Amino acid sequence: MTARKRYWLMKSEPDAFSIDDLEKVGVEPWNGVRNYQARNFMRSMQVGDGVLFYHSNCKEPGVVGTAAVASAAYPDETQFNRKSDYYDPKSTREEPRWSLVDVKFDRKLARTITLEEIKRHTDALGEGFALTQRGSRLSVMPVTAAQWKLLLSLE
DNA sequence: GCCAACGTTGGC
DNA sequence: GCCAACGTTGGC
Numbered sequence A: 001m002t003a004r005k006r007y008w009l010m011k012s013e014p015d016a017f018s019i020d021d022l023e024k025v026g027v028e029p030w031n032g033v034r035n036y037q038a039r040n041f042m043r044s045m046q047v048g049d050g051v052l053f054y055h056s057n058c059k060e061p062g063v064v065g066t067a068a069v070a071s072a073a074y075p076d077e078t079q080f081n082r083k084s085d086y087y088d089p090k091s092t093r094e095e096p097r098w099s100l101v102d103v104k105f106d107r108k109l110a111r112t113i114t115l116e117e118i119k120r121h122t123d124a125l126g127e128g129f130a131l132t133q134r135g136s137r138l139s140v141m142p143v144t145a146a147q148w149k150l151l152l153s154l155e
Numbered sequence B, C: 001g002c003c004a005a006c007g008t009t010g011g012c
Helices: A019-025 A034-045 A117-120 A147-152
Strands: A009-014 A025-028 A050-055 A062-069 A102-114 A139-141
Touching: A009 A062, A009 A147, A019 A025, A019 A050, A019 A102, A025 A117, A034 A139, A050 A102, A050 A147, A062 A117, A102 A117, A102 A147, A139 A147
Parallel strands: A009 A050
Antiparallel strands: A009 A139, A025 A102, A050 A062, A062 A102
């Protein structure tokens, strides 16, 4: 039951949902992920896992805060909603395609750990790190304990 | 706003 | 099952 705590990095566009938004609401269902790899990572998450909150597609992309996984994976409601941008006509209640987890605010970093800065540590982070991998657009990815420690040590 | 890289779709 | 076309992501 009590698996060791694991770590993740989750991207969000601050224009859509920022770390400040998460601080305001406290807990947020991480809806709208429509990539199988990212979905599978969320399905393997456990309550209490650590999350690096990353701002993407913005002026200063980078890690801006930490959060925690607050639920096991469950179906993403937006896939059933015709009016939602995330509506998936091929998904059914019986066999939902898309899952999400609830994410709970932990803290904002004193400053943004920018992507530019993170790239300078590419070697230490290792080749398998999707964030610094050329062409990777994965929005939810695993982070090792060592990577977690290294990234937060830059704060 | 541009565009490279990637994932998905659909015709065959 | 291949692959061209298309849509999206996300850094710059």
